Amino acid sequence: MTVEPLPEVRRVVYRPVREGNALEDTVARLVQTIRLGVVGPGESLPAERELAVLYAVSRDTVREAIRELADTGYLVRRRGRYGGTFVADPLPRPADPGVVPAVELDDVLGLRRVLEAGAARAAAGRTLSPEVREELWLRHEAACEADAEGYRRADTLLHLTIAELARIPSLVALLAENRARVNAWLDTFPLLPRNIEHSNTQHEQLVTAILAGRADAAEAAVLDHLAGSEALLRGFLA
Template sequence: MTDAPLQEVRKAVYRPVREGNALEDTVARLVQTIRLGVVAPGESLPSERELAVLYAVSRDTVREAIRELADTGYLVRRRGRYGGTFVADPLPQPPHPRDVTTAELEDVLGLRRVLEAGAARAAAGRTLDAAARDELWARYEVVAEASESDYRRLDTLLHLTIAELAAIPSLVALAAENRARVNEWLDTFPLLPRNIEHSNVQHERIVTAILAGRPDAAEAAILEHLAGSEALLRGFLA
């Protein structure tokens, strides 16, 4: 298995932006790509030409968006034979988010429950081919063995893989956008070792239920898993 996200995840983050706010939306889409770990720290983005085609904007817009994110420390531009635009490694330490209202937090977390529980149930209800089954299990194993610095990125890709296995393309885009907002908050407080251990146990239950074709068990396992991070988010942000 490669570390690259699956096809629908890439489509979700590299889709055309709106015409009215092309620069702002391009910046936001690049930030989403970084927060979701679609391009890992130290890895290169697609070329400016490719990004312009993917986002349906001009190369000048892409160049300006990259310049903005380079100025804030998220991207690094390199010249020469092996040049290009790379995600900063390490990424800048995110500031504490603006005050998050209870209503906003509950809205985002409520949508996450609907999207991710529905995705797990749908994935478990499908007959997955051998390649999909191997991919899902491999992503679980990668998260279970991840270093602390890479854990959240690989955890995100596992969750987005489950969304993709639901075989509902529009769900992947919604899940990616929702997860990027959650990650913005998660990244402002440290990982807790015991929480990682607990999450890995829960990940195994979720993946095992999907592979066994048990929708009820998959949904219950992922809701239990999400409840843990919800408690942390409420504790740190409230």
């Protein structure tokens, strides 16, 4: 099942970069797009011309950023009628980060708890249209149906969708950046089948609470859910 990311997520990852470090920021923004699953393995990025407009940089900068990521195995360039720039499938496995300092883990994971709990509460407090309610449930179903290779993308897009439902644009940007950092760590060790099952059960509790407008239950569900992946991250990385 494929559900396109909501507009706010695309706005966040395709916003203009800083002038002083245009190349580095363009590379970082493309990596974020890949890590968040906005463009999945085997899927194409927007055309170079479009990316240049979105990032407010030259086409040469975009071309150089793509070349850098192609050289490291994240992107594949194809010529011809159906050519373009595609996310590699499979993606290269990130290098083992070794032991991550406890202060860094505490900072990133602590911020994640604050952002995701706030997003869940805010989303549960909104009046959601039938179309948005259906999209949120479809996002949950997409995670349930995803295989091991596609699970992290489906999981990430579900959480980013909840952030969008909060209708606080700055929150989406902060959560996307935080989630990309967490995903970079999660990608260094394998998914555990039982953990996926447990995660999907927790997702259902979270989504059900949001749809029912139960802010306290939504916050409790997301914090319980985050505690599981936090335990794995600390076990593998600390």
